[in-house]
Every structure is written in structure tokens, then in C-alpha cells.
Amino acid sequence: MKTWMCAMLMTMAVGASAQNPIISGQYSADPTARVFNGKVYLYPSHDIPSPIEKLKEWFCMADYHVFSSSNLTEWQDHGVIVSQDKVPWVQDGSYTMWAPDCVEKDGKYYFYFPAAPKGEEKGFGIGVAVADHPEGPFMPMWKPIEGVHGIDPCVLIDKDGQAYIYWAGAGLHMAKLKPNMTELASEPKQVEGLPEGFKEGPFAFERNGKYYFTFPWVREKDGTETLAYAMADHPMGPFTFKGIIMDESPTKCWTNHHSIVEYQGQWYLFYHHNDYSPKFDKNRSVRIDSLNFNPDGTIQKVIPTLRGVGLTKARSHIQIDRYSALQGKGIGIEYLDKNNCFAGWKTLFSKSNTALIYNKVDFGNEKVEEITVRAKSVKGGVLVVRADGKKGNIIAKVKIPKSAAWKNVRAQVLHAPQGVHALHVSLQSGADVEVDWLGFI
Known part of the structure; x- marks a missing residue:
């Protein structure tokens, strides 16, 4: 079920x-x-x-x-x-x-x-x-x-x-x-x-x-x-x-x-x-x-972002490649299919101890129980998902198996946040882990 x-x-x-x-x-x-x-x-x-x-x-x-x-x-x-x-x-x-x-x-x-x-x-x-x-x-x-x-x-x-x-x-x-x-x-x-x-x-x-x-x-x-x-x-x-x-x-x-x-x-x-x-x-x-505007009515310069605006529902495909910030060398974004860019993007965690932040995820009032990560990796690795930064509570640890094909990898949630939080997603160990999306139920 x-x-x-x-x-x-x-x-x-x-x-x-x-x-x-x-x-x-x-x-x-x-x-x-x-x-x-x-x-x-x-x-x-x-x-x-x-x-x-x-x-x-x-x-x-x-x-x-x-x-x-x-x-x-x-x-x-x-x-x-x-x-x-x-x-x-x-x-x-x-x-x-x-x-x-x-x-x-x-x-x-x-x-x-x-x-x-x-x-x-x-x-x-x-x-x-x-x-x-x-x-x-x-x-x-x-x-x-x-x-x-x-x-x-x-x-x-x-x-x-x-x-x-x-x-x-x-x-x-x-x-x-x-x-x-x-x-x-x-x-x-x-x-x-x-x-x-x-x-x-x-x-x-x-x-x-x-x-x-x-x-x-x-x-x-x-x-x-x-x-x-x-x-x-x-x-x-x-x-x-x-x-x-x-x-x-x-x-x-x-x-x-x-x-x-x-x-x-x-x-x-x-x-x-x-x-x-x-x-x-x-x-x-x-x-x-x-x-935003300054007190005198002039306009503050806008810096383009990938994250954009609005809340992302935790119970959806969260496209973390539209990140708010990247941390560390060895993390990047590529098209899923260079011949069909409408397919979107993927995140590449080439090395361990790399991470990204994705802001404004709405978990609502009902606690989530499980996370799904669509990923693949020829070397395998462990992704750690935290709430609100690298020192925040660990929401889940997801072991990504070695696989040349995309897999939906599931794991139990360890600490279920409620309300709106930023996601901190890091590669704790392993290398060359590619992520399409993640989401919760």
C-alpha cells in the first residue's frame, strides 16, 4: 500500500x-x-x-x-x-x-x-x-x-x-x-x-x-x-x-x-x-x-536564481538541481538529456563532502515517514538530508547502490520536520552520485 x-x-x-x-x-x-x-x-x-x-x-x-x-x-x-x-x-x-x-x-x-x-x-x-x-x-x-x-x-x-x-x-x-x-x-x-x-x-x-x-x-x-x-x-x-x-x-x-x-x-x-x-x-x-525597493522608492538589483519563488511541497518531486546554494568543489548541474532539454536537470555529487541547499520546502503539519530519491551511481554512496543546514537534524540517510540505471531509492525518515524548512543535501561517502529528484510521503 x-x-x-x-x-x-x-x-x-x-x-x-x-x-x-x-x-x-x-x-x-x-x-x-x-x-x-x-x-x-x-x-x-x-x-x-x-x-x-x-x-x-x-x-x-x-x-x-x-x-x-x-x-x-x-x-x-x-x-x-x-x-x-x-x-x-x-x-x-x-x-x-x-x-x-x-x-x-x-x-x-x-x-x-x-x-x-x-x-x-x-x-x-x-x-x-x-x-x-x-x-x-x-x-x-x-x-x-x-x-x-x-x-x-x-x-x-x-x-x-x-x-x-x-x-x-x-x-x-x-x-x-x-x-x-x-x-x-x-x-x-x-x-x-x-x-x-x-x-x-x-x-x-x-x-x-x-x-x-x-x-x-x-x-x-x-x-x-x-x-x-x-x-x-x-x-x-x-x-x-x-x-x-x-x-x-x-x-x-x-x-x-x-x-x-x-x-x-x-x-x-x-x-x-x-x-x-x-x-x-x-x-x-x-x-x-x-x-524589493529601497526606502526612497528606488529598486534593489535582482540577482537571478534557479530556485525562484514560492514554497515547494515536500510531497512532490523536489528538483534539487534548482538549488539555492552549492557547497564544496565537485558538485554541479547537467541536463538529464542533452538532446531534450525539457527533460530537466540532474545534480552531480562527484565527491564526498559536497552539498547543496534548497530553500522553502513545506512539510505541512503531518509528519512524513519515508523519502524517495531518484538516483544512479557507478560507485555508490550515502546521501544525507538535513533540515536547515549542515548542523541541522538529519531527516534521512539514503544509501545509493551501484547502478548505471536510474533507480528510485527509498529510506525511512529519521527525524520528520513540520512546517517550512530548507533542505541540506550532502554526499557523506562515495562518489559520482547523480540525483534527478527527491520527495517525501
Whole structure:
């Protein structure tokens, strides 16, 4: 019975993601996060391997999905909400459904998206699709917004109800929107006060009476994008440049694109990286990390993590390769299958006395009795799992047998924690132990 229960619980947990990247099984980029009806809704673009030769080495996007979550760890895919073949004004087979946005006004949800218009050799238009619910179904308007030519739309609705739209294309631009949310109420105006260098992907928000204009910025010639920001006392400026939110990717993912949202008292930065496509940075995946402000309202720099945010349930597959910290030389992370990166990662304990920490594991109020570790090792070894550090109580010791094949190795729990704890996982003895995941029942 216990073996059957273990298998059942582990199966139910498959697909839940409590670490970065948060969306698995497909590429996702340019994430706009919004809070509607007590949930976070995520509207990313959708990178795909190009079916046409023209875009084999470039961005290729044919549709949009929407995802939702109430805990930032388990995301539901509501499916396709807009696709290029269902929008009357979009050029057939253009694969240009780039970074979108979605806002709510007066009970209607307005989804803004860029694409290549029919009858034009170059350039983008920005269209609107309307729905009664945040997950759709969305009905696209029959033509793009007149007077807006560019990409990466973002809409801010101020406290007085006035809506503003921001976009990129030969600089960054902004304008007021009419109450119908589909037409401009003012002439486009270029955003001034920003540093020199390539900029795109604007995202604007308000906090404590201050307006934040954030954007990807290439500050060095031939460099990769940072995330930067400026502040103002009005949605249309004048803006004063303040600095960097996130530095360039050390692994040379050329783009970064983001949104910033408050949920349940904490602010979060949604952004992307090419985790599932290390050799081709035009196929990206969405990440989340916490974002904090200084007392004067300026933004503290965000350091990207693998662990991400939210609690991981102890009774799930805990992907310890999305660690919070590594300890010692001889421990590392590799893809499970280099030909299928969506399969995820594994942790390699090459030497004894190496360890990692995985934060925020929720054991709940009922004590766990058993641990399962999916592992393999040609030499064998003993893993020790502790609560809250190398001097914490030993939760379990797991003897990993010699095996060239993956095995689910079980052991009794020695000390069952309750509530939320960090896991400290170390190789006490042996060598070359590989771990896919671990979990408790």
C-alpha cells in the first residue's frame, strides 16, 4: 500500500513547477504578469522552432497562451488565446506574435499584441483582442491601433481611470488611450530622459504615487540586454533614469524582457532566459524572482536564481538541481538529456563532502515517514538530508547502490520536520552520485 501511495503522490505532482524556469514543456518569453481575481495571470510570447527557412535563426512566434497560478509555483495552461491565423489584419505565416500585454477595465480584458500587418513589407502593428474573462476567449479587433507602429505594447491604467500605452520601435513611445481602450487619445510622444543604447520592451507601473518606466537596455556595443528603469511623478514623465534592475546574462542570452507585479504583499520580477535552449537564445523560458525597493522608492538589483519563488511541497518531486546554494568543489548541474532539454536537470555529487541547499520546502503539519530519491551511481554512496543546514537534524540517510540505471531509492525518515524548512543535501561517502529528484510521503 505504501509503495502504491508513493507512486500515486509522485505522479500527481508531475508538472508542478516551483522553481525557474516556471513553464515547462514549451518555450515562453516576454512575460507580462497581471493580477486578476486574486490570481496571477501570465501572458508570455511563445517561441517555437521555425517551420520556415526565413526564421531559422531568428524569433518565431505564431500564437499566445495564457497561464494562471494562485501560489506562483503551480501554473495552469489555459491554452491558445490568440493565433496569427485567426487575426484578420495579420500577415499570413509571418510568425511575428511578439511580446504582449493584458489589462482589465470595466469588466473587460484587453489583450495587446504586435504582429506584421498584411500588405506591408516591413514594420509592426499593435492589435487588441477583447474578452470577458482573463483566460478568454478573446476576440481580436479587425484592424490594429491606428497611429501605433512598433512592438512590445504595455498599458498602464492610472488611478483616475486614464489609460496610457507604451511601445518600442525606433525608440520608446507613449500616448493616451481613449476610454474604449482601442484608439489613441493623444499624439504619440517619445519617452525622453533615458540613456543611449538599444532599448525595447517597456513596462510601466505605479507604486506609492511614483511611476516606474522599465525597459531592456543594451548599454554596451554588441552586448546583451540589462533590465533598467526610470521614475517620474506622472505616467508620461518627465522620467529620470535611475539605474539597473538586472545585469546582463553571464551565459549570453541576448534578450531579456520582463514585467513587475505585486502579489499578496510581495513584488516580483518576471523575466526570461534560454534555460531549455542553451545553444539557441531565440528560444526562451520564463523565470520569476522576488523584487524589493529601497526606502526612497528606488529598486534593489535582482540577482537571478534557479530556485525562484514560492514554497515547494515536500510531497512532490523536489528538483534539487534548482538549488539555492552549492557547497564544496565537485558538485554541479547537467541536463538529464542533452538532446531534450525539457527533460530537466540532474545534480552531480562527484565527491564526498559536497552539498547543496534548497530553500522553502513545506512539510505541512503531518509528519512524513519515508523519502524517495531518484538516483544512479557507478560507485555508490550515502546521501544525507538535513533540515536547515549542515548542523541541522538529519531527516534521512539514503544509501545509493551501484547502478548505471536510474533507480528510485527509498529510506525511512529519521527525524520528520513540520512546517517550512530548507533542505541540506550532502554526499557523506562515495562518489559520482547523480540525483534527478527527491520527495517525501
